[in-house]
Amino acid sequence: MHYPLTVMDFLDRATTVYPDRVAVIDEPDQPADSWGEITYAELGRRARSQAATLDELGVPVGGRVAIVSHNSARLLASFYGVSGWGRVLVPVNFRLAVAEIRYIIEHSGAEVMLVDPDLRHLVDEIDCPHVFVLGEDDDKIWGSSAEPRPWVGDEAATATINYTSGTTARPKGVQLTHRNLWLNATVFGWQASVSDRDVYLHTLPMFHANGWGHPFTATGMGATHVVIRQIDGTEILRRIERHGVTYLCAAPAVVASALDAAKTWEGDIPGRDRVRIIVAGAPPPTRTIERVRDELGWEFIQIYGLTETSPLLTMSRMRAEWDDLEPHQQAVNLGRAGAPAIGVRMRIDDSGEVLAQSNHNLASYWANPEATAEAQAGNWFHTGDGGTIEDGYVTIADRKKDVIITGGENVSSIEVEDALMSHPSVKEVAVIGIPDEKWGELITALVVLDPDEDTVDQAGLIAHCREHLAGYKCPKRIDFRDELARTATGKLQKFKLREEFWKGHDRQVN
Structure with a gap:
């Protein structure tokens, strides 16, 4: 028998197994009222209400719903309230200029746009059939008491469209299916040891490759989500101490902010020998890896991937064979992009480009068949990065595309x-x-x-x-x-x- 893999599997499990557990601790300083602490049962209720609202607005299965928001519990809920009933969520980078956001709304054909209160000006500057301001219009978004129309799940259906810069002046819309997101979330969670004892801090923007899949991973395991809106090193340490955070994902700039904050932190560094930090975006210097392990006392894990790969391709994490190595050599080993994740195949072509095959790879670029054919030529995804593979580990050596990270x-x-x-x-x-x-x-x-x-x-x-x-x-x-x-x-x-x-x-x- 065959049952489709859909993103609702993660929330359905959480509401079944952990209904009374705190699902989300929202950012307390949201410009609109914070949702505070809500349980998984309540998160499920709000997802159903949002889906019912989309029914009432006439948004069909496959219809696009864009959300332009900082990290928030409302954004987390929308991954389920939109995609969970067959629509397509379009998470938009809130840092983009108005013209760039307008292009994404128009290009994706979004019928609904949800905007952060700090971005209220977009309501007057961008045309969209239905526009709501998060917080101010909560009763219109999450106010329905109706049950949403059932959706017959289709794992090949597009769940999200994530726009990425790439090498051309216009961003490309990466179509990720339910199957892509499901397998990325489960493989990532397994290899990062995510369990129901975890507390996850959202230092990574949720719009960025869907938070690398952790809105799904953490939810499926019943972990508690801690939302942080503005990245500040001291505040990261404070949240880790206050909420018992056990893992977070971060770009190198976030790692630097935590290291800087640790210099003036009074007392023991929060999370020492407990927190694991998963880093991607650019290979960090060996010295930075050493400092994370020595000064913070956190486990350092590195991954490599792209929005187009959902994103997980490789992971570099401590292994038993390295236990007797000097700490510096351990850090050197951890500085590689990593070994292919389960179900991922990697190779280097004759030009030195890193290629990948994976069930996490994008279905296509939205309304861009030429770019799709180029990226997927030969049934391999072409990353645009140059690198090497040695002893099963990928090292990124240069960037073939003119992309700056x-x-x-x-x-x-x-x-x-x-x-x-x-x-x-x-x-x-x-x-x-x-x-x-x-x-x-x-x-x-x-x-x-x-x-x-x-x-x-x-x-x-x-x-x-x-x-x-x-x-x-x-x-x-x-x-x-x-x-x-x-x-x-x-x-x-x-x-x-x-x-x-x-x-x-x-x-x-x-």
Whole structure:
């Protein structure tokens, strides 16, 4: 017999086995009223109410519901209230510029848009048939007492569309199916040892690859979710101490903030010998791994993947064979991207690109068959990253796509270049990532000015970018050059431009 795998399996188990357990401890400082602490039974009730509301609005199975929100219990509930009854959730990066959010709403064909109270201005700036402000319109979103219409589950149906920058100026919508999300969540949870004794801190944005799947993983095991809205190192330590947090997922910038906060923390570091931190976004320096293990006393786990892979492809975690190694060598080993997760196959093609086969891989890019065919050529997903495989472990050596990973977010260099080139004083520009201890990679623009219009300075160009791009996409450093290295056919030679900044590094990611 065959039964479909759907995301509701995770909430159904939690409401059946752990109905009276605290499911979510919401951020207390939400701009709207916080949900406080709610049980799994109550989370299930609110998911059903949200689904019934979508019934009443006439949103069909397969209809898209976009949500633009910071981390919140309302966003967590929407993974189930929307996708659990056959609609498609479109979690949108709240840090994007209005024009970028508008493009995603229009491109996805969303019929409903839910917005964070701090983003209320989007109501007037973006057209969508149904728009609600989280908190202010809760009675309209979660107020229905009707039972939602049953959905005959289909594991091949799209559950979420997650927009990612990629290598082109326009973001691509990654279609992830219920099967993709289900298998990612279960494999990830198994290999990260998630159990019903865990307390999970949402330091990772839930919009980012669906929080790497942990809104599903933690729920299915009955773990308690602790929501944090603004990332601050001291507050992370405080929440870990207050709520008994046992694991969290983090980009390198979050790791840096926790390490910085530990320097001035009074008393024992919270979670020592209890917390495990799962890191991805860019391979952290060996010294950072050593500091996490020594100064914080937390277990360090690294994963590698992309939004297109749900995201789990590989995991690097301590193993028995390394117990007798010196701590420095253990950290070196943990600095690799990791060994393939169960059910994942990896190989390196003749050009050095990392390829993957997995049941977590995307179904397709939304309304973009050309990009889909390119990414899935030969029945392998093409990551765009260069690397090696040795003793079963993948190491990422460079990035074939012109994507900069800063603070765990993907930024298209081409998109930033387009914004800079729209300034009348800019004649040529190349945008690259350079190593940075806090951000992993610092967005850096190498600019050649037009000799007739050369009055602009760094501050002026960055301000110009902010008119077109989200703040995190704007360059934090601008170097003015007389010329840029190009091939005989006029193509930029970015590898030459990167050389001066990456001397002493054995790989061109940080």
